[in-house]
Amino acid sequence: MTARPPAGPPQVVLVGPPGAGKTTVGRVLAARLGLEYRDTDADIETTAGKPIPEIFIDEGEPHFRGLEREAVRAALTGHGGVLSLGGGAVMDEGTRARLTGLPVVFLDVGLHDAVRRVGLDAPRPLLAVNPRQKWRELMDARRPLYTEVARAVVSTDDRTPEDVADAVLDALQLKDA
Numbered sequence: 380m381t382a383r384p385p386a387g388p389p390q391v392v393l394v395g396p397p398g399a400g401k402t403t404v405g406r407v408l409a410a411r412l413g414l415e416y417r418d419t420d421a422d423i424e425t426t427a428g429k430p431i432p433e434i435f436i437d438e439g440e441p442h443f444r445g446l447e448r449e450a451v452r453a454a455l456t457g458h459g460g461v462l463s464l465g466g467g468a469v470m471d472e473g474t475r476a477r478l479t480g481l482p483v484v485f486l487d488v489g490l491h492d493a494v495r496r497v498g499l500d501a502p503r504p505l506l507a508v509n510p511r512q513k514w515r516e517l518m519d520a521r522r523p524l525y526t527e528v529a530r531a532v533v534s535t536d537d538r539t540p541e542d543v544a545d546a547v548l549d550a551l552q553l554k555d556a
Contacts, residue, residue: 386456386457386458386459387454387455387456387457387458387459388455388456388459388481389417389454389455389458389459389460389461389462389481389482390412390414390459390460390461390482390553391405391408391412391460391461391462391482391484391547391551391553392455392462392463392464392478392481392482392483392484393405393408393461393462393463393464393483393484393486393547394463394464394466394468394469394478394483394484394485394486394525394528394529395466395485395486395487395488395525395535396466396488396514396517396518396521396525397466397514398488399466399486399487399488399535400486400488400535400540400543401418401463401464401466401486402418402463403540404486404535404540404543404544404547405418405461405462405463406461407540407541407543407544408461408544408547408548409460409461411544411548412460412461412553414459414460414461415458415459415460415461416460416461416462416463417454417458417460417461417462417463418462418463419447419450419451419454419462419463419464419465419468420463420465422450422453422454423443423446423447423450423465426446426449426450427446431443431465434446444467444470444471447465447467447468447471448471448473448474451464451468451471451474451477452473452474452477455477455478455481466517466521467517467521469521469524469525469527469528470520470521470524475524475527475528478528479528481530482530482551483528483529483530483531484529484530484531484532484533484547484550484551485525485526485528485529485531485532485533486533486535486543486547487525487532487533487534487535487536488534488535488536489536490511490514490515490518530550530551531547531550531551533546533547533550
């Protein structure tokens with residue numbers, strides 16, 4: 380029988396754009412800290428019973444954002460491990476308010492590394508047309524919000540997931556945890 384993860388708040392919350400490495404780094408952090416890992420995008424797909432791109436196509440972005448708000452709310456109160464939020468979660472004012480005081484780390488990534496990691500041809504609905512330009516536009520809108528909610532900013536450019544995890548642990552002073 381698997382033990383249930385402790386109830387929230389999470390020990391680490393990762394935010395950032397597509398290609399920043401939230402999922403990969405989150406799993407490394409969870410393993411190092413002996414905690415459960417959770418991704419709100421995966422929660423949304425489980426709840427909806429379909430992938431996020433299909434939610435966008437079938438029900439539209441407003442419906443997806445509603446599912447996202449609920450997934451984030453539930454995870455912030457019911458998951459005491461490492462949590463990754465979808466790239467657009469910080470666009471919601473209520474979500475930003477819920478992140479206040481939590482150990483949030485903005486995993487920052489440049490366009491070059493984001494392209495290399497996800498190719499920007501992956502099924503990402505908001506990047507479907509002219510992905511490089513859309514990614515830049517998303518970052519222009521989201522960077523101030525990522526920074527607003529973050530206790531620390533860690534660049535993932537030219538770093539391994541293990542190096543990024545080390546930097547996150549250092550930034551949150553969890554290195555010796």
